[in-house]
Structures are given as structure tokens and as C-alpha cells.
Amino acid sequence: MTITIALPSKGRMKDDASAIFERAGMRIVAVGNDRSYRGRVEGADDVEVAFLSASEISREVGSGAVDFGVTGEDLVREGIADADARVEFAARLGFGHADVVVAVPEVWYDVDTMADLGDVAADFRARHGRRLAIATKYWRLTQQFFSGSHGIQLYRIVESLGATEGAPASGSADIIVDITSTGSTLKANHLKILSDGVILRSEACLVRARKPSHEGNPAIDRIISSVRSVL
Ligand SMILES: Nc1ncnc2c1ncn2[C@@H]1O[C@H](COP(=O)(O)OP(=O)(O)OP(=O)(O)O)[C@@H](O)[C@H]1O
Ligand SMILES: O=P(O)(O)OC[C@H]1O[C@H](OP(=O)(O)OP(=O)(O)O)[C@H](O)[C@@H]1O
Structure with missing residues (x-):
């Protein structure tokens, strides 16, 4: 299963979001040129990165179109009805307050x-x-x-x-x-x-879409624990 992580493509959270993943041992590289809206994690072929705006990220995690997103809790709670049932706030990232x-x-x-x-x-x-x-x-x-x-x-x-x-x-x-x-x-x-x-x-959070395919999936758990380990 390919795991998709949505990260901010612009704006105030972009650099901090990439930095956290890098510290967690998941260096993000753009696919194609610098202005590409797709990326990958170095050394992890089963992970795709989608670069989106912070508000788009909350929508895409809410619909389950992506597995993880980094965006503000405000945008998640505003953008998704019954947010806690649809997504898990897997980590609070300490920026974007x-x-x-x-x-x-x-x-x-x-x-x-x-x-x-x-x-x-x-x-x-x-x-x-x-x-x-x-x-x-x-x-x-x-x-x-x-x-x-x-x-x-x-x-x-x-x-x-x-x-x-x-x-x-x-x-x-x-x-x-x-x-x-x-x-x-x-x-x-x-x-x-x-x-x-x-x-x-x-503040900015690592947010996970609640999907049956995540249950007991070690790749999902690894992403969460790697991010948590650098906070
Ligand atoms: N001073 C601030 N002003 C606006 N947003 C802030 C501020 N500090 C932190 N944030 C957080 O940053 C997030 C919004 O970031 P940003 O403005 O980059 O979003 P965006 O969706 O790309 O914006 P837009 O869609 O309006 O272009 C929100 O979660 C918000 O809570
Ligand atoms: O408490 P403060 O430090 O003054 O920050 C709050 C202000 O910052 C943001 O606007 P910003 O000008 O950054 O633009 P945005 O609304 O387009 O994000 C936000 O919408 C508030 O207006």
C-alpha cells in the first residue's frame, strides 16, 4: 500500500513541516522540478508526498484522499464535520500557533x-x-x-x-x-x-485519516512514531 502524506506547499507552515520530517529521518525531495506539487521520501518507495495549501490539506485528510497531512488544528476542525471521528490528531508539532x-x-x-x-x-x-x-x-x-x-x-x-x-x-x-x-x-x-x-x-498537527487499511499497518505506525520521537 502506498502511503500519501500531504504537506504545505506554501505559506507559514511549509518550511517547519519539511524540517520536522527531515529530523524524523524522512527527507522530502521534490519529484521533477522545484515547482512540482509531488514529492517523495528519500529511501521510502512506498511513500508519496502531495504539496497542497494548508486548507486543502484538511479537506483531503477529512475525505481520506490522503493518509496523513500536516496542517493547523483550526483548519481541520473548521473544514471537517465531526473531525475526531474522521481523523486522528497523531502529534502536535509545536509551530503554527x-x-x-x-x-x-x-x-x-x-x-x-x-x-x-x-x-x-x-x-x-x-x-x-x-x-x-x-x-x-x-x-x-x-x-x-x-x-x-x-x-x-x-x-x-x-x-x-x-x-x-x-x-x-x-x-x-x-x-x-x-x-x-x-x-x-x-x-x-x-x-x-x-x-x-x-x-x-x-497549532500545526500531524493528522491521520482514520481508515481501516491503517489498522495494524507497521508503515503507518512507523511514520507516527518517527515524528513523535523528534518533538
Ligand atoms: N499569524 C497567523 N496568521 C494566520 N495563520 C496563522 C498564523 N499563525 C499561525 N497560523 C496558522 O497557519 C495556518 C494557515 O496557514 P496559511 O496561511 O499558510 O494557510 P493557507 O491555507 O495556505 O492559506 P490560504 O489558503 O488562505 O492561502 C492556520 O492553521 C493558522 O492557524
Ligand atoms: O495576532 P497577529 O500576530 O497580529 O496575527 C493575526 C493576523 O495574522 C493573520 O493575517 P495575515 O496578515 O498573516 O494574513 P492571512 O489572513 O492571509 O493569513 C490573521 O488572519 C490575523 O489577521
């Missing part, structure tokens, strides 16, 4: 917690004639957190394709759900994180 957070304008002085935000959402229509609008590209995580964990039902999600932190100032939404690492983008946009508003502490 980012928190998915709920942030509101700093000037909302009375709003510090999700419970406070629930009160605002409940009153919003009466006061403003519309529902509280949340800008985000994390639809699934937002719905799970607001409706599932906090029982807040009265809101509307405004899809954001970038510059999410600018939405409250531009008037396209009232609050946001987005990732933050240093916090400087939130600060520059006069937004504050609610005290219990961290939805997920994400």
Missing part, C-alpha cells in the same frame, strides 16, 4: 465575557433592528461555540474572506471570530478578546 478568538470593540466596556455578549445579542434586535453580526471565516467553530457551548442563538454570520479585524470599524459586522498570534492586529483595530472567548488554541 494561533488562537481562534471572539473579539469585540474595546469600547464595549460592559462586555467582558460570553455571558455579557449573550445579553447584548438578546437585546440587539430591539435596540438596532437587526441581529448581532459576526465577521468570520470560521463558520463551523463560531456556530459550535456560540450556539453549542454558550446557548447564544441570536446572531448572523457575515462571511469574511480577509481583513476580518476591519469589519467592526467598516460597519460590515459588530464583532469578529478570527485567529490571533501576537495580538497586534486586534490591538491595531481596537478590538479586545473576551475573557472566556478563546475558542481553540491551534
Whole structure:
């Protein structure tokens, strides 16, 4: 059986992902030229590497089209319904840290917690004639957190394709759900994180598709244990 590993082809996780595999004794080499989107592991003929974007990787592991992927936990939990049933988080890799957070304008002085935000959402229509609008590209995580964990039902999600932190100032939404690492983008946009508003502490993970063919397969176990041994 050929094992396929999907690694980031670009972006902030590309170099760290390849470096971890190299340290684990699996040196990745491109097949063909440098711009190729396929690779292999030196000395392992039964392993193929597919270079994809971080968000594509979560989709492909979720569908089982690849056996392993390296991508952010946020993208896996956002991209795959019932992620824990479909994939295994085999290792947390210690890079690509980012928190998915709920942030509101700093000037909302009375709003510090999700419970406070629930009160605002409940009153919003009466006061403003519309529902509280949340800008985000994390639809699934937002719905799970607001409706599932906090029982807040009265809101509307405004899809954001970038510059999410600018939405409250531009008037396209009232609050946001987005990732933050240093916090400087939130600060520059006069937004504050609610005290219990961290939805997920994400980092890059080695993610395995749960497939029957993996059961008792030593090649699968070897990849996981090699990566774990260098963390
Ligand atoms: N400061 C940050 N900003 C954005 N993403 C970050 C940051 N720090 C870590 N990450 C993580 O990096 C991953 C996204 O990486 P990247 O932007 O390379 O993805 P991508 O899918 O290639 O992007 P796109 O598809 O938007 O081009 C996510 O898992 C995210 O949590
Ligand atoms: O907390 P901070 O350190 O300020 O980082 C958070 C910001 O970084 C990312 O944007 P980036 O400009 O990297 O682009 P992207 O959204 O295209 O990934 C992310 O979308 C946030 O806006």
C-alpha cells in the first residue's frame, strides 16, 4: 500500500513541516522540478508526498484522499464535520500557533465575557433592528461555540474572506471570530478578546485519516512514531 502524506506547499507552515520530517529521518525531495506539487521520501518507495495549501490539506485528510497531512488544528476542525471521528490528531508539532478568538470593540466596556455578549445579542434586535453580526471565516467553530457551548442563538454570520479585524470599524459586522498570534492586529483595530472567548488554541498537527487499511499497518505506525520521537 502506498502511503500519501500531504504537506504545505506554501505559506507559514511549509518550511517547519519539511524540517520536522527531515529530523524524523524522512527527507522530502521534490519529484521533477522545484515547482512540482509531488514529492517523495528519500529511501521510502512506498511513500508519496502531495504539496497542497494548508486548507486543502484538511479537506483531503477529512475525505481520506490522503493518509496523513500536516496542517493547523483550526483548519481541520473548521473544514471537517465531526473531525475526531474522521481523523486522528497523531502529534502536535509545536509551530503554527494561533488562537481562534471572539473579539469585540474595546469600547464595549460592559462586555467582558460570553455571558455579557449573550445579553447584548438578546437585546440587539430591539435596540438596532437587526441581529448581532459576526465577521468570520470560521463558520463551523463560531456556530459550535456560540450556539453549542454558550446557548447564544441570536446572531448572523457575515462571511469574511480577509481583513476580518476591519469589519467592526467598516460597519460590515459588530464583532469578529478570527485567529490571533501576537495580538497586534486586534490591538491595531481596537478590538479586545473576551475573557472566556478563546475558542481553540491551534497549532500545526500531524493528522491521520482514520481508515481501516491503517489498522495494524507497521508503515503507518512507523511514520507516527518517527515524528513523535523528534518533538
Ligand atoms: N499569524 C497567523 N496568521 C494566520 N495563520 C496563522 C498564523 N499563525 C499561525 N497560523 C496558522 O497557519 C495556518 C494557515 O496557514 P496559511 O496561511 O499558510 O494557510 P493557507 O491555507 O495556505 O492559506 P490560504 O489558503 O488562505 O492561502 C492556520 O492553521 C493558522 O492557524
Ligand atoms: O495576532 P497577529 O500576530 O497580529 O496575527 C493575526 C493576523 O495574522 C493573520 O493575517 P495575515 O496578515 O498573516 O494574513 P492571512 O489572513 O492571509 O493569513 C490573521 O488572519 C490575523 O489577521
